[in-house]
Amino acid sequence: MALLRSFENDDYLPEFGTLMIRDAWDSDAEEIPGLDAFEEGGSDAAPCGTIARAGSGWLEAAAGDGPHVVRLEAHDAAPPDDHDEWSEAVETSYFGVGEVGLTYVTGGAGKPELRLGDPGPYRARVSRRRWDDGGDLWRFQFWPHRPEPPRWLKRDGSAVQDPLSGWDTVLDHHVRDVAYLVYAAEREHVRGGTGVTAEELGEWGARHARQRGWLDQPLWPDPPTPPPSGHADIDAGRLDSRRSVVEDNARRLREHTRIAEQLGVPAPTTFRAALPLLAAAGLLVAEDSGDGPRYRWAADPPRARDVLDLSAETVAQVERRNGFHRFTRFASDLVAVAMWAGGAELTIRELTGRLLATEREVRETLEYAVEQGLLERTEVAESTLILTPLPRRADSVTSGYTQIPAPGPPWHTPSPPAPQIFIGVIGSAGDEPDVDGEVFEAARRYFDGGRAKPYRPPFGDPPRTVITDDEVTVRREREITMSRPRGEPPVQALEAAYGIVLFGMAGESALLRYDGTIMTFGTEHSHSGVLDERGRLLAFTEAEYSRRDARHRLHLIDLADGSRQVMPWDEDRDCYVVAIHEGAVHFVGAQPDGGPRVAMCWAPGGEPEPRGYDLRQIDPLTGTALVYDSGLVVISPDGIRRRVDLDPAAELAPGGRRLYTYRYLPPAVTLFDVETGADNPKVFWLPRGTNPSGAHKPVWEDADHLLVPVPRWEIDAAAVRLDVRTGEFERVPQIGSPIVRPLLAHRGALPK
Known part of the structure; x- marks a missing residue:
């Protein structure tokens, strides 16, 4: 009886109040047969139960907010029972491939953080108590053990919640x-x-x-x-x-x-x-x-019903909500017991001891679980029954819409309206189809639905800067190809005067200089930054949200020599950068007293100063500003203010003379003249399936040309180039993998 291995995370932030442990994915591991009933999400029972529950390759615990200290332990046999030292404790069975890790509800498989042993059944003891430094201390102990129903060792309060007042x-x-x-x-x-x-x-x-x-x-x-x-x-x-x-x-x-x-x-x-x-x-x-x-x-x-004369409908609604509040978590515990009991007979007395609950709590919650379709109860004898967990109900929710025909370029010939469908193409590494491969031909036929061949504009020039799987290609006086740093794919690219700035999803950021060298800026940064009008100064925020003592810093870097300045700031207050203009950084930051965020400006060497309006953008070409002051206001460099009655999501196009918005279903970009506002908008319809948001959103090449990434199978191109003066489109040649869309770089000062 010994501790074999352990892993500890002292700063775990749960997602949706759920602490999540899953098997570490192993492509060579053999599947464990007969575990369909133990799959994650296989029941309508509430996640986690009152403390924790587990199945095949997953264990979830009701963690609430964090940060928490989480310790995972692998033992060769049952460790000593010390549940008296904890606020809550429960033991449950667990099927796994032999390696687990912390993850999140939407985080996929766990990392290989703790090796348990061979694939098979384990027992997991989950213990929780309050931690001195805020949050909770969690300990998960695993050891090989035959499957058996879970057993609650200690509860911090009643298994059933107190009734609501209504x-x-x-x-x-x-x-x-x-x-x-x-x-x-x-x-x-x-x-x-x-x-x-x-x-x-x-x-x-x-x-x-x-x-x-x-x-x-x-x-x-x-x-x-x-x-x-x-x-x-x-x-x-x-x-x-x-x-x-x-x-x-x-x-x-x-x-x-x-x-x-x-x-x-x-x-x-x-x-x-x-x-x-x-x-x-x-x-x-x-x-x-x-x-x-x-x-x-x-x-x-x-109680509300004792004070007011309520209608029968309201009383019924109060009772439904009260039942959910009181029993839904404990009902999940009952489902977990039934799942691991495997059809064995259970007595009410056994359930009360196993669940640490009173007979009344067990009987009332059983009634609720049966009414809600979570369990099927079979009476064998007086106070003896068989509980069968019921699978998740198939919801018959349908969602569809009719796509509005786009009156712009004939991307598709007229056809009856049909729901838009997304198709994913999954392939293995090293086996990607070429541009004219079977997968894309099949996708094209699927989308065309037997209709006439879609309209395809003529090909134009490649983009100036494009980031693919492992390379960055820049076309200046000559074409430059640089290797992209290893790690997660970048989510934003900026074309600066001294190279290409990349921001990654995990907070990594770096400058790829045109001479091939790399200057890194560190980690824990935001996923985006801004450049000044010369493409020399870069500003971004550092936000370490995972730390117990979160800090927020604003960095200003001179890309010419790498020198860095950090804005004087109370690091407990969050902030994010909006623009740099004429050496000053414009940003939005939280107020010292916790009030709403306000627009501020910082000139290096001084202190941040508040502005009297909510700054949205500054055009790097002209210095024209877009602010929100009970509506959109465009402020020209000479101080003239023009109020524009327009969608608040509108942005300034390069040059400061136009505003633009994106729409979906069907996709389009709409331009408005600042002088005339919503009068006479110019609508440019985009290829079907275009998603003008996220990492692959459109970028401006200059004041008159917009690059729009598009689905590869729609028009045999990586993107289209729109001339907003004429409405003409060009196809941009495919660069890099035909499966992964390239990332286009936003340009700094956007020179013509």
Whole structure:
């Protein structure tokens, strides 16, 4: 009985509140037969259960927020039972390939961080307790063991949650949030325990990311009329959405007016008006004082059905939500026991001991699990039954839409509208099809659906800079090809005066100089940066979110000599860069008191200074700025401000004379003249399947040409080049792998 190996991560941040361990993927490992019932996601039971649950190649634990310290241990036999030293502990069976690692819900297989042994069944003991440095300490102990149902060794509280009062169903969350704000303000207030007045609550909220005067703002404000997008169908859809919100707001006000009438208080039209309603309902306690009512949090409010005359429909809704709240986690524990019991007979007494729960909790949760279709229960004798876990129900949710025919270039000849379909091409390394390979021919036939051959523009020149799997090709006075640094594929490329700047998904960033040398900037940076108008200065933020003491730094690097300056900044406050112009860095940063982020400017040698507007862009060619000030405003270098009633997502095109937006389904780029706004937009329809977002979004070659990456099988090209003056398209020749889209570089000053 010995500890064989261990692995520890002292800074694990869960995803979706779930600590995830999975098998390390091994292409040579043999599959373990007969484990279909233990597959991850094979049941509708809630993830994790009350503490943890496991199956074939996966183990998940209810971790909440982090960061956590996680320790994985491999033993040759059961380690000593020390569950008294922990807050919670459970043992469960686990099938695995013999190697596990920490990962995330959406993170795929685990890394090979801990070798357990040979493929087969293991026992896993999961233990948790509070850690001194914040978060929790988790320990996962694995050892070889035959499969058997899980057993809970210690619980931190009851297996079943306390009943809800029902107010979370009856009252809208905007109203209930006021009660939570009173609770938070009362705890922080200097007169803690004596409650807070409405004015004190308003001041407290203004110091905690709420606008000054928020207390007198409407609870359900109607959204503004959406600005035009240049597309009639999009505008109509946004107006319909606004109409739905307005109608929903009116419905909420009617419902809460009826509640207020029953409680004998005014209708809650503002956050301030919600205070007397919450006090009358019993969620707050109001006490008279010389400076107005003081409100305190009510620790044990009455049930909503005992205070209000609720409809049968509302009562049923309250009961459904109450059942979910009380039983859903514990029902997942029951499913885990049934899964590993494998059809064996179980008694109620055995279940209470194995689950550390009362007989009433077990019986009530069994009823809930059967009603929800999680378990099938077979009574064998009195208090003896067989539990069978039921598979995940197949949802018959259908989603489809009709693609609107694009009136622009005839990328496809007219045909009946059909749902757009995505097709993925999977191949093995070293076996990629060539440009005219069978896979792409099949994909082309699939997309064309037997229709006439799609329209294909003539070929034009290759792009100036393109990043492929392992190379960076730059066409300046002569063509330069450089090897890309090893590691994760980059997500942004910038063409600077001294080379190509690459930003990777994992935070790696580097400058590939035109002479072939590489200057690295370090890790933990943001996934993007900005250049100044000369292509010499580079700014980006360092954001170590995984650290217990997160820090945020803004770096300014002179690419000519590699010298670096770090902006003076409170590293607890986050920030992100917007632009560099005339040597000054424009960025958005959090306020010292935790208020909303504000636009700021930093000139090296000085301190960051706030701006009076939300800066969105600065055009490197002209210095024209795009800001948001209750709508889009374009500020020319001479200080002239032009308000543009347009979609807030619009961006400045190079040169500062035009704004542009992208749309999807069908894809298009739309240009607007700054002088005329939404009048006379120019719409350029793009090839079907184009996704104008993410790493492979379009880039401007110069003030008049836009490069748009496109699906390879649509037009036999890597991208199209759009001349926004004439509307003419060119195909850009394929570069690199025909499967992986190349990454195009954004240019710095965009010289003509």
